[in-house]
Amino acid sequence: MSIFREHKTIADRAASDRARHRKKIEKAIKESIKDVVAEESIIGQSGKKKIRIPVKGIKEHRFVYGTNQKNKQVGSAQGKEVRQGQRIGHRRRSKPQEGQGDQPGNKPGEEMYEIEMSLEELAGYLFNDLELPELEKKNFKFTTQEKMKRKGKRPYGIRPRLSKKETIKQKIRRKKAAIKAGSFDPDGDERFTFHQSDLRYKHISPVKKENTAAVVFFVMDVSGSMTKSKKFLARSFFFLLYQFLNHKYSSIEVVFISHTADAHEVNEEQFFTQVPNGGTLVSTGLQKAEDIIDKRFHPNNWNIYTFYCGDGDNWSIDNKEALSAFRRLKEVNQVMCYTEIGKLHDYREYSFFAGGSPEKRLWDWTKLIEDKDFKRVRLEESKDIWPAFSKLFGGKK
Amino acid sequence: MSDWSMDELQEWDKKICSIGEALGLDWYPIEYEICDYKEMMGHMAYTGLPTHYRHWSFGKSFDRIQTEYNLGMSGLPYEMIINSNPSISYLMTENPMSTHILTMAHCVGHSDFFKNNRMFSETGADTVIDKFKSSGKRVKKYMEDPAIGIDAVEKILDACHAVRFQVPRTPGVKRRSHKDLKKYYTELIRNDTSGQWDNFDINKIPLEPDSNLLGFVAQYNRFLEEWQRDLIRIVEQESLYFVPQACTKIMNEGWACMIHEKIVNSLGIPDDYFLSFIRLHNQVVRPHLGRINPYHLGFKIFKYIEEKQGFKECLRVRETHNDETFIKTYLNEELCRELNLFSYSFHQKEGYNKITDVSGEDSWRRVRDDLIKSVGLSSIPVVMVRDLQPDGTLILEHEHDGRDLELSEANKVFEHINDLWEGEVRFTTVIEDESWEF
Numbered sequence: 041m042s043i044f045r046e047h048k049t050i051a052d053r054a055a056s057d058r059a060r061h062r063k064k065i066e067k068a069i070k071e072s073i074k075d076v077v078a079e080e081s082i083i084g085q086s087g088k089k090k091i092r093i094p095v096k097g098i099k100e101h102r103f104v105y106g107t108n109q110k111n112k113q114v115g116s117a118q119g120k121e122v123r124q125g126q127r128i129g130h131r132r133r134s135k136p137q138e139g140q141g142d143q144p145g146n147k148p149g150e151e152m153y154e155i156e157m158s159l160e161e162l163a164g165y166l167f168n169d170l171e172l173p174e175l176e177k178k179n180f181k182f183t184t185q186e187k188m189k190r191k192g193k194r195p196y197g198i199r200p201r202l203s204k205k206e207t208i209k210q211k212i213r214r215k216k217a218a219i220k221a222g223s224f225d226p227d228g229d230e231r232f233t234f235h236q237s238d239l240r241y242k243h244i245s246p247v248k249k250e251n252t253a254a255v256v257f258f259v260m261d262v263s264g265s266m267t268k269s270k271k272f273l274a275r276s277f278f279f280l281l282y283q284f285l286n287h288k289y290s291s292i293e294v295v296f297i298s299h300t301a302d303a304h305e306v307n308e309e310q311f312f313t314q315v316p317n318g319g320t321l322v323s324t325g326l327q328k329a330e331d332i333i334d335k336r337f338h339p340n341n342w343n344i345y346t347f348y349c350g351d352g353d354n355w356s357i358d359n360k361e362a363l364s365a366f367r368r369l370k371e372v373n374q375v376m377c378y379t380e381i382g383k384l385h386d387y388r389e390y391s392f393f394a395g396g397s398p399e400k401r402l403w404d405w406t407k408l409i410e411d412k413d414f415k416r417v418r419l420e421e422s423k424d425i426w427p428a429f430s431k432l433f434g435g436k437k
Numbered sequence: 438m439s440d441w442s443m444d445e446l447q448e449w450d451k452k453i454c455s456i457g458e459a460l461g462l463d464w465y466p467i468e469y470e471i472c473d474y475k476e477m478m479g480h481m482a483y484t485g486l487p488t489h490y491r492h493w494s495f496g497k498s499f500d501r502i503q504t505e506y507n508l509g510m511s512g513l514p515y516e517m518i519i520n521s522n523p524s525i526s527y528l529m530t531e532n533p534m535s536t537h538i539l540t541m542a543h544c545v546g547h548s549d550f551f552k553n554n555r556m557f558s559e560t561g562a563d564t565v566i567d568k569f570k571s572s573g574k575r576v577k578k579y580m581e582d583p584a585i586g587i588d589a590v591e592k593i594l595d596a597c598h599a600v601r602f603q604v605p606r607t608p609g610v611k612r613r614s615h616k617d618l619k620k621y622y623t624e625l626i627r628n629d630t631s632g633q634w635d636n637f638d639i640n641k642i643p644l645e646p647d648s649n650l651l652g653f654v655a656q657y658n659r660f661l662e663e664w665q666r667d668l669i670r671i672v673e674q675e676s677l678y679f680v681p682q683a684c685t686k687i688m689n690e691g692w693a694c695m696i697h698e699k700i701v702n703s704l705g706i707p708d709d710y711f712l713s714f715i716r717l718h719n720q721v722v723r724p725h726l727g728r729i730n731p732y733h734l735g736f737k738i739f740k741y742i743e744e745k746q747g748f749k750e751c752l753r754v755r756e757t758h759n760d761e762t763f764i765k766t767y768l769n770e771e772l773c774r775e776l777n778l779f780s781y782s783f784h785q786k787e788g789y790n791k792i793t794d795v796s797g798e799d800s801w802r803r804v805r806d807d808l809i810k811s812v813g814l815s816s817i818p819v820v821m822v823r824d825l826q827p828d829g830t831l832i833l834e835h836e837h838d839g840r841d842l843e844l845s846e847a848n849k850v851f852e853h854i855n856d857l858w859e860g861e862v863r864f865t866t867v868i869e870d871e872s873w874e875f
Contacts, residue, residue, distance in 0.1 A: 042450050042467040042541070043523065044443060053479045057496030060587075064493060100494055101599050101849035103818040103835070103842060107783040108869075111840040112793060114808040115727040116734075117777045124800075127789040128727065128781060 064098045162283075188244045197241025206240035214238065252290040254343040254374075256282060257332070259325040260311065261350030262298040263318055270381045273419050274349040275312055277379060280429055281347055289343060295332055299325030305332065322354045322402060326365035339372040349379040354402045363405050370414045377415045377432055378406045441534040449538050449704075456700045457545045461752060464548035465562065466523040469541070473530050477517070478502045480527055484679075485519050488570035490671065491577065492594050515717070516540045516547075516693075520682065522562040524548040535713040538706060539697055546696030550689050553756045556608045556681035565678060572671040579664045592856055593665050597672035599853035602817045603650035604676045606684065618644040646821040650833070650854075651676070653822045660859035669857070684759045684813045691735015692755050694722050695743070724776065729808070737776060738767050760812045764805060773801040780807040810838075818842055820864075829860035837867040844868065851875045 105111045115128075193206050215232045218224035224232060258278050260266070266274075286292050296311040297303050300318035303325040329346055337344060346369055354362060370376045380403055406416050417428035446469075457464065472480070482499035483489040515536055518526040526544045528537055551557050561568070576594075580587045605612060613621065622644055626634045647653050651673040655666050682689065701714055722736045743751050758766065773796035780794045780803065794800040794807070809815065818840070824832040833854070835842060847866070855862055864875040 041454060042469055044446055044450070044469045044471065046443075046471050052475070054482050054496050054499040057491050057493050058499055059496070060493040061496035061500065098493075098497065099849075100595070101846050101853065102602075103600070103820060103850055104846050105816070105818060105840040106843035108841050109782050109784055112780045112782045112807040113811055114729055114778055114780050114804060116724045116729055117726060117779060118724045118775075120726065120777065122777065122779050122792055122795050124792055124795055126792045127787070128792060129790045131788045 061098065068098060186246045187249050189247045190242060191245045192243050193240045194243045195237065195239060195241070197243065201242045201244070203240045203242050207234070207238050210238040210240060211235070252343075253292070253341070254285055254289040254345065255293040255295060255337045256285055257295045257297060257329045257344070257346040258282075258311070259297045259299065259303075259329055259346060259348045261300070261320055261322065261325070261353070262311075262314055263300040263320045263353070264315070265320070265351055265353045266381075270351055271312055273381050273421070273425070274379070277349070277419060277425050277428065278347065280425065281345070281432075284429075284433070285345060293337075295329070297325050297328050297332075299328065303328035320350070320354050321358045321362075322348070322350060323358050323361040323365045326362060326369055330365065330369060333372060344373045345375055345377075346373050347377045347379060349381065350402075351382045352380045352402050359402055359405050362402060363409070366406060366414065367409055370409065373413065375413060375415065375432065377417060378402075379417050379419060379428070381419045383420055441537065445534065446528075446537060446541075449534075450541055452704055453538070453542050453545060453700055456703055457542075457549070457696070460696070460699060460748070462545060462549040462696065463552060464524070464545055465521070465552050467518075467541075467544055467548055468523045468525050469528050469544075470525065471528050471530055474506075477514075477527055477529050478506065480517060481514070485517050485525075485527075486566075486569050487525065488566055488573050490569070490573040490575075491580075492598075493591065494598065515721075516543050518544045518547045519565075520551040520557060520560055520562055520678075521565045522552075524551065524562075525566070533713070535706075535710040536717060538704070538710065539701060539714055539717055542697035542700040542704075543693045545700065546693030547689060549696065550685070550692050550755055554681070554685060554688070554759075555757060556684055556759050558609055560608075560678050560681055568674070572674070575664075575667060576671065579668070582664075585664060590664075590668065593668045594672065596853040596856040597651060597669055599850045600650050600820070600857075601672055601676050602680075602683075602814060603648070603820050604652065604673060604680065605648050606680060606814050606819075608677075608681045608684065612649075615643065642825040643822055646823055646834070648819060648821055649673070650820060650822055654857050657825055658858055680814065681759075684761070686813055687731040687735040687738075687760045688755065688758060688763050689735070690732045691737070691739045692751075694718075694732055694736040695739045695751070729778075729812075734776070737772065738763065741772055742767055761809050761815070764809050764812065768805050768808070770796070770798075770801045773804060778804050778808065780804050810840075831858050831860065831862045833862065833864040835864070835866035841868050842866050844873075848875065 193203055211232070211234055214235065214237075215224065218232070219226055224230070260271075260274055262271075282292075282294065294308075296306050296308060298306050298311055298314060299321070301321045301324065302318075305328065306314070325348065326346075333339065333344060348366075366376065366378065403416065403418075406414075410416055415432050417424075417431055419425060419428055450469075478499060480487070481502055482495045489495070515529075515532065516526065518524055524544065524547070526540075528540060532540070551560075551562060576590065579585045579590045619639065622634075622637065622639055626637060626639065629635075642657065643653065651669055655661070655669040655673065658666075661669070698718060701711075701718075706714065722730070722733050724730055724733045739751055739754075742754060754763065754767075776796075778796050778801075779792050781790045781792045783789075784791045794803045796804050819836040821834050821836055822831065823834045826832065835847075847864075851862070851864055854864070862875075866873050
């Protein structure tokens with residue numbers, strides 16, 4: 041005889057473990073996002089655009105046998121004809137492609153999740169969780185504008201601001217009081233005249249108003265020395281900056297300026313794909329930004345951010361000019377950033393062999409003006425992006 | 438609502454039990470728990486154990502089971518039974534009576550197998566539920582301990598799970614402790630006249646390569662904190678408990694199928710029940726094209742033994758064999774041909790799976806041997822502890838049997854092992870005929 045029991049329902053026993061697993065997936069999403077942002081055309085896109093993000097599952101690893109020729113499996117084929125040497129199943133790639141670890145589905149049995157999210161959600165993901173809230177308060181500035189605003193009435197002031205209505209009201213009040221007190225007879229011939237103390241003036245005082253509009257200048261060196269992979273890094277970085285600022289300001293404009301030996305305002309696609317020839321004069325790109333600021337974006341009305349990105353390969357005669365342009369821009373910008381892509385020692389060695397003594401490069405020059413409004417960051421590979429980002433906005437992460 | 442009541446269940450159970458006894462079966466009392474499909478998924482995710490400890494991987498498998506079930510990709514199992522005394526089994530409220538009858542008969546077969554097969558003699562069926570309950574509580578305690586926390590616990594558990602089957606695979610064989618081994622080898626060296634033991638280092642740890650990686654780490658890693666050691670022991674104990682089931686999957690299922698068929702055939706059930714029983718039974722024991730269905734293979738072999746040698750012999754076989762010896766002894770050419778078994782492997786040059794052997798006059802033996810290599814734990818690589826050097830370096834070696842490891846996975850597992858071992862870990866294997874060290 042067996043025992044039968046109606047199962048007393050335990051509240052969903054897997055709930056906490058599922059939550060834990062999802063947390064791990066979310067972490068994996070964040071990892072994957074960093075790879076994805078670099079590949080999509082997303083700067084300046086509407087926040088509603090959906091992108092697909094492949095996420096590697098949280099795999100539990102074990103020792104397993106590989107799929108080599110000696111690892112034999114057995115199958116049954118009842119009712120079917122089989123012969124030696126017959127091919128079965130579908131063609132598979134012989135080896136998972138190593139090195140391209142980000143590509144989904146390459147390895148057999150790899151668990152993949154594909155998550156679709158809008159840019160808005162994605163930006164939320166990226167920033168909400170990045171210990172940024174605190175540093176936002178500290179480091180987020182809005183340009184302010186003084187405006188005169190009415191603020192009550194006062195008994196003194198200048199003639200043009202005399203408020204007739206208020207003044208008469210005061211006079212009527214005084215008159216009524218006088219009648220009540222008996223010091224004034226309304227039926228008499230005597231006029232009840234205005235008095236100095238009746239006068240009321242409109243008062244105005246200056247108030248500060250925050251501007252919530254921002255303009256972001258992305259200035260990039262597109263000369264031949266900026267290789268595709270360097271641009272790729274720049275793009276990822278720019279994307280994050282854009283999303284971050286977009287998150288904070290009510291409206292945001294983006295200006296792309298590409299420069300070689302001279303500078304042009306371009307659209308996003310051109311910005312990342314054009315490969316013109318020519319030398320590099322960093323100052324031209326900066327001056328272009330200055331021009332545009334002068335013409336279209338007055339610093340009192342706009343929060344201005346300028347991000348310069350290059351590989352530090354400037355013609356040496358231009359360094360001084362570039363530096364002073366940086367200085368000028370810094371004054372009007374909320375944050376100005378000089379980003380250099382590539383390894384530091386690369387060009388040091390290069391210049392050493394080329395010209396004898398290592399001369400000061402843009403990286404070294406810009407150190408002179410580095411402060412809380414002017415930041416230098418260096419990106420060597422994509423994992424540098426987050427630390428650079430945090431450095432820029434004062435985080436510790 | 439369902440077409441059955443508790444009274445009916447009990448009535449059928451009474452009949453099933455008396456037929457089981459008449460067959461000469463001897464099983465643990467069975468405790469059926471009636472649950473809904475959602476609870477069933479929960480039990481599946483936690484390997485059936487009602488008191489299992491928590492870990493995110495079970496949440497993951499729950500989600501997978503649920504997704505597959507919701508998408509109609511897979512159904513839920515009809516039976517799920519635990520090797521315990523009493524044996525706990527689950528019946529889903531959603532299933533019709535005919536399914537329950539089959540399930541209950543099937544469970545009698547499993548429980549009989551658990552109780553009688555020699556591989557299970559040390560699994561501690563009487564205490565297993567309490568043991569898991571206690572370890573579950575301890576894991577919870579560690580997770581909630583502010584000085585430890587869930588992340589630290591998961592780090593150890595993740596690492597342990599990665600090598601969870603690196604435990605001895607020979608249940609029922611007595612394992613000698615280091616002390617016993619030392620005594621044995623000291624004797625051996627003392628009485629040695631041939632000189633073959635002259636270079637033997639008696640102070641070596643371990644004296645013989647140790648297949649119990651988890652146990653070894655728990656014993657010899659001096660830097661472990663007590664809770665870490667406890668976690669490793671918990672996983673080790675669980676693995677040891679499950680090893681017999683992994684070693685007898687084909688036999689166990691084959692036996693249960695044979696028993697349920699026998700019982701249901703002599704139950705005298707109504708015709709409409711009988712039809713759905715036949716349908717279900719055939720679904721369970723059908724061959725899977727291109728793969729091995731353990732239910733099918735085990736059932737076929739047991740039927741063959743019964744046909745040739747009678748049911749008494751089947752009873753004996755279910756006591757003494759495991760999958761490897763079962764196949765080696767009873768899977769003959771005739772059966773191989775009937776089941777049309779073949780071996781295949783992946784040929785990298787062509788990018789295809791290619792059939793290497795079919796069940797022919799001579800080649801059936803090769804197919805059988807390939808099958809033995811891929812059943813149960815044989816499909817999991819063996820990693821041995823070779824040496825613990827005085828400087829704390831742990832030397833591990835994969836026992837290469839012609840099959841190479843998947844390196845990308847092995848790399849990750851290697852990282853996990855490093856989480857468990859304070860000090861250097863060296864791990865060697867063979868890849869494409871050349872030795873490989875991590």
